[in-house]
């Protein structure tokens with residue numbers, strides 16, 4: 001079997017501030033460079049730990065998909081030499097690109113964070129800072145739910161999640177306790193946490209990944225309900241208004257839009273269109 005790692009960054013050990021996960025071109029460059037470079041090195045080590053665990057448990061190949069802002073945060077030269085890796089942010093399947101590669105039988109979520117609005121959860125958000133909630137048939141979810149649905153469309157289960165305690169709990173609540181969870185930090189607030197030492201966090205990820213490969217054959221695939229009603233709450237009515245130009249998207253509240261998705265690929269395509277349209281300028 002092959003494993004796809006979807007590598008986000010907010011859930012990495014030691015991370016509790018945007019400046020740590022902001023590639024220089026997206027933020028105030030000079031201020032963020034040092035902390036960002038350190039955090040991306042830790043991200044790369046956490047991914048390598050998951051790769052080592054997967055290979056030790058018998059995975060024949062691991063593909064790593066960059067899944068954080070800009071999607072080129074891993075340090076390629078420092079990645080485990082046996083991986084292939086995917087970069088770039090305009091991928092059709094986004095954080096799940098590669099899940100349709102032949103032979104992929106399990107997905108790992110590494111460096112994941114909790115959904116928007118979660119208390120006591122470092123850097124909790126859903127896709128952008130402007131989305132207040134995403135609901136699937138009325139059930140609130142985060143990036144993990146969106147991505148699990150895409151994996152499920154291809155018949156692939158998520159078998160590992162690493163990140164903060166709230167992220168791990170939310171993934172296990174949605175997908176079941178059989179998903180191996182590795183907590184690398186416990187959140188106090190949105191911008192504070194108590195962490196394992198990075199070396200200990202990486203060791204825990206390595207053994208969690210081994211367990212996750214062993215459990216893969218009995219893991220449950222999570223699929224989107226058919227004719228699923230998708231509702232997206234924004235922080236401002238102007239964003240909802242901008243989304244109404246998209247065919248099939250309707251207003252479901254002052255700051256809320258909705259659409260119906262027959263499968264996860266339609267869900268994903270319209271979600272990405274909605275996010276793009278909602279990026280309105282409020283002027284000077």
Ligand SMILES: [Zn+2]
Pocket residue numbers: 008009010067068069
């Ligand atoms: Zn991210």
